[in-house]
Amino acid sequence: MTDTNAAVPPRVPFQVPAHPEWPDLDPVAKADLSARITRLLREQNAVLVAHYYVDGDLQALAEATGGYVADSLEMARFGTETNASTLVVCGVRFMGETAKILNPEKRVLMPDLGATCSLDEGCPAEVFSAFCDAHPERTVVVYANTSAAVKARADWVVTSSIALPIVRHLHAQGEPVLWAPDKHLGRYVQRQTGADILLWDGACVVHEEFKGFALERLRRLHPDAAVLVHPESPEEVVAQADLVGSTTQLIQAVQQLPNREFIVATDEGIFWKMHQLAPDKHLIAAPTAGEGATCESCAHCPWMAMNALQNLEQVLMHGDQEIQIEESVRVRAVQPIQRMLDFARAHGIGGRRAQD
Numbered sequence: 001m002t003d004t005n006a007a008v009p010p011r012v013p014f015q016v017p018a019h020p021e022w023p024d025l026d027p028v029a030k031a032d033l034s035a036r037i038t039r040l041l042r043e044q045n046a047v048l049v050a051h052y053y054v055d056g057d058l059q060a061l062a063e064a065t066g067g068y069v070a071d072s073l074e075m076a077r078f079g080t081e082t083n084a085s086t087l088v089v090c091g092v093r094f095m096g097e098t099a100k101i102l103n104p105e106k107r108v109l110m111p112d113l114g115a116t117c118s119l120d121e122g123c124p125a126e127v128f129s130a131f132c133d134a135h136p137e138r139t140v141v142v143y144a145n146t147s148a149a150v151k152a153r154a155d156w157v158v159t160s161s162i163a164l165p166i167v168r169h170l171h172a173q174g175e176p177v178l179w180a181p182d183k184h185l186g187r188y189v190q191r192q193t194g195a196d197i198l199l200w201d202g203a204c205v206v207h208e209e210f211k212g213f214a215l216e217r218l219r220r221l222h223p224d225a226a227v228l229v230h231p232e233s234p235e236e237v238v239a240q241a242d243l244v245g246s247t248t249q250l251i252q253a254v255q256q257l258p259n260r261e262f263i264v265a266t267d268e269g270i271f272w273k274m275h276q277l278a279p280d281k282h283l284i285a286a287p288t289a290g291e292g293a294t295c296e297s298c299a300h301c302p303w304m305a306m307n308a309l310q311n312l313e314q315v316l317m318h319g320d321q322e323i324q325i326e327e328s329v330r331v332r333a334v335q336p337i338q339r340m341l342d343f344a345r346a347h348g349i350g351g352r353r354a355q356d
């Protein structure tokens, strides 16, 4: 049962950046650039770790150079398993920070340190810490999409692929939960587990824009399509899903379900991996707005879009855009992350190449 009497701080405002405009590269220029990056990676004993939401060229290059493409749980795990001395994280800042928290001896670079996340932006550490202080009886569970300082205040870190089993485990032990920052995912977890959860008011700008009424109309046009929804989406979108799941679970559904068509409510960057693994399936983006309406993200994260081949080469040439985390924060933040990884291992959740 959610504690509705507790005061939750109002949603924290932040600026959503415009999508960056990357110049088109012809095939020869792209191949040359990819070859230069490959050489730089080899010279620096560096490896690419990319999220499913970044540009397909980056995902392809990560796979071609011995790197890894995955969801945030598996990205974190891969960073601890590789022998490379430099991790180049193509994704958003919390992913680079998680890699650094788990691998303090490694250099962690990102194409653009300005690539953050609306959930991270909307959960400043000092406000969040005061909220936790006001509810000392609650176990603090934070989503991976948070800063190192917020993780340092948490008891558990979770990703969308492991949130349900961890909260079920806490609920079984009678522990009430303080959840941050994504309220849609938190509500979904609350409904699925029946746990007592106090929700922070945050949301993903990409998933929050999916519209239930527009999805209903699209489903009527494609009655045989399976609807796949990431649980950061609003309740009225989740309610129409044939399958609700993490990015890895949505990719597996496209491979395994018998349907020929899929309506997909998550960032469109995921289509690259879905097409690669299930080339005969037809993918349709879930609608973000009704006719004539506008959207800020339009099903593609503006921060994920800050990653491109061009700035990847630059960061490998200049070594700037390096993740730095104060050691006193890191040693506290590593504990709830390690707790999640240990839980995953003990319960056989995920594991390398889980998406293959």
Ligand code: SF4
Residues within 6 Å of the ligand: 053, 092, 116, 117, 118, 119, 145, 204, 205, 206, 207, 267, 301, 302, 303, 304
């Ligand atoms: S897609 Fe949403 S949750 Fe993911 S990085 Fe972008 S804003 Fe954050």
